[in-house]
Amino acid sequence: MLKYDEVATKMEAQIIADGLTQGDKLPKLTELMAKYAVSKSTIVKALAKLEQRGLIYQIQGSGVFVRRPKLDEHINLINNNGFTADMVKHKMTAKVLSLKKIAPPKDMIKYFNGDVKEVYEVKRIRYLDDQILCLEESYFKTSVVPFLNEQIAQGSIFNYVRELGIAIGFSDKYLNVIELSKKEAKLLELPEKAPALTIEETYYLTSGEAFDHSKTTYHFKNAKFFIQSTT
Amino acid sequence: MLKYDEVATKMEAQIIADGLTQGDKLPKLTELMAKYAVSKSTIVKALAKLEQRGLIYQIQGSGVFVRRPKLDEHINLINNNGFTADMVKHKMTAKVLSLKKIAPPKDMIKYFNGDVKEVYEVKRIRYLDDQILCLEESYFKTSVVPFLNEQIAQGSIFNYVRELGIAIGFSDKYLNVIELSKKEAKLLELPEKAPALTIEETYYLTSGEAFDHSKTTYHFKNAKFFIQSTT
The missing domain is CATH 1.10.10.10 (Winged helix-like DNA-binding domain superfamily/Winged helix DNA-binding domain)
Known part of the structure; x- marks a missing residue:
């Protein structure tokens, strides 16, 4: 540092x-x-x-x-430290739905600029203070993150990645508002067509190499967000 | 500059x-x-x-x-220039629903740290390339923005404010996902209970004084958002 x-x-x-x-x-x-x-x-x-x-x-x-507006329970959207770092006063847990090493799905390749041969696909439900926060689908390049298991994925994958000495640089985030599909609704324990914010994110190393792409679908009642803009 | x-x-x-x-x-x-x-x-x-x-x-x-991901048609959330500056390739227009000088509503005072005697209340529907983008309710301190009229509010109020030589510094934004009320739905031409992103923002001058608070409710099909995070 x-x-x-x-x-x-x-x-x-x-x-x-x-x-x-x-x-x-x-x-x-x-x-x-x-x-x-x-x-x-x-x-x-x-x-x-x-x-x-x-x-x-x-x-x-x-x-x-x-500058210190009320931040508590709001997820800071300009922060690449992952939730866990952001939510120090809260309990963050995750239930792993699936975790496997696969060839990258076709629609994922573009996020890695074509430069990806194998990824870990991780699907999780994440909880904030035991309430469902979001549904998360992440793809990590195995050439950057060579090992993941269920135990790691139950905690903060980003903390683990940093402990490996990997320098996370910056990210692009795309936000959309959708109506939940039947499958998503069931996992989030909400009615079908309930509103949701989805955030698609690509994370880059400080070298500019994309190493993680994820899509997160937030529980509209349990997730609130915050942005502090500078000039 | x-x-x-x-x-x-x-x-x-x-x-x-x-x-x-x-x-x-x-x-x-x-x-x-x-x-x-x-x-x-x-x-x-x-x-x-x-x-x-x-x-x-x-x-x-x-x-x-x-760093230049596809930005077109996505609203950049880390940008205090207002939409119009962000959407240079697009046509931004507004329909003014009401514009009046009033004593600040009780629930607004806290956003101005109690330091506000009178505000312009502006309610608008904003359009991006003739499609409904959002419903906006803004409160501008008259001690900072002494004059506003319908013609100004049909365009970019922020451009007008800058032309007055007022230096906009930074902002706090709170994001929530909601189901539209009957009234909001009618104005956005969407069904009742359709999903929506709301952003509550407080804008500050470079001196740190809050001068504008607004609540914007976005049309979930016509509004997409983008954030580029740095380290």
Whole structure:
């Protein structure tokens, strides 16, 4: 992890620990430099990172201020850490419906720019505090994620991937609203044709290589979402 | 507009004009410096801006690459320019249902941190290429936006606000999926209980002051959304 990433993470934890809210002012640059024992340029980069994540805003000549709307139970859509990292105060569990190593389905190949020979297909129901959150169908390139099993898939696959030292970079997400099919409705324990948000996501490594494509169908009563936009 | 913002905007236009796609490499720093006749630090800041907007990714020691999935007809959710700026290739129109200056409704006051005495309430149906896109209910602080009329509201209120020299900073968005009420369904020309995405947004000035709160209810067949996440 880069030095400024580390400082950004510490600052974020401090903001949460201090219970700071919207509009609260952070200490001056010189105080932050002393507190984290780093150079001015590291603090400036760390603040840019926090601004990008929507955690602070900076007003020239005036200071650095906290952005903290009520986030609890809302899934942050600009966050590539996976749910589990986002939902630290909540219990995230999963029931694995199927997990197998297969040749990539035809309609998946385009998401990997044609560069894929084999994938893990994982189908899960995910729960937030024991309530059904979503139905998830994921495809992981085996050339990047060489091993998965049911036990791993019951927890956070993303945490596992990161523990392998794989650097997750960025993602593209497409959102649509649909009416549930009979099959989806049954799995989500909702009536047929109930409304649902689907998110199709492609995740890339920091090298720009696509390694995971997934389609998630959310329970409309149990899932709420949040986006903090920056300028 | 800051110099690097200007360069970032020009680079974005160039990427689009050149029809660059995912993975295409941008010219070297020195070439970009020559092309835009600016310093290295301005180019570095402009690239950071484009990365934040999800338009490029940078690989250390390797170069700068384009991120450009199919965006057409998808509404970019990390973008505070309003639809009209996002949908340049499309025709955006609006039918104004009502527009009036009122005391802020009780449930609106919290979004403005209690700091609001009067608002414009604007109710519109918005169309994308003559198809119903959404139902929108917006509240603008009159202390920031002193004048609005039906003609302005038929176009882009955000463009108008920017022309007044008002600097829009950032926004918070809350997303929920609902079943349409009878009234909403009628306005969107959909059956009652049809699915819909609602987005509640608060927009802030660069000073951190909230000036606009809106609730938008999207037509589930005509609206698709897109998010490019960065690290």
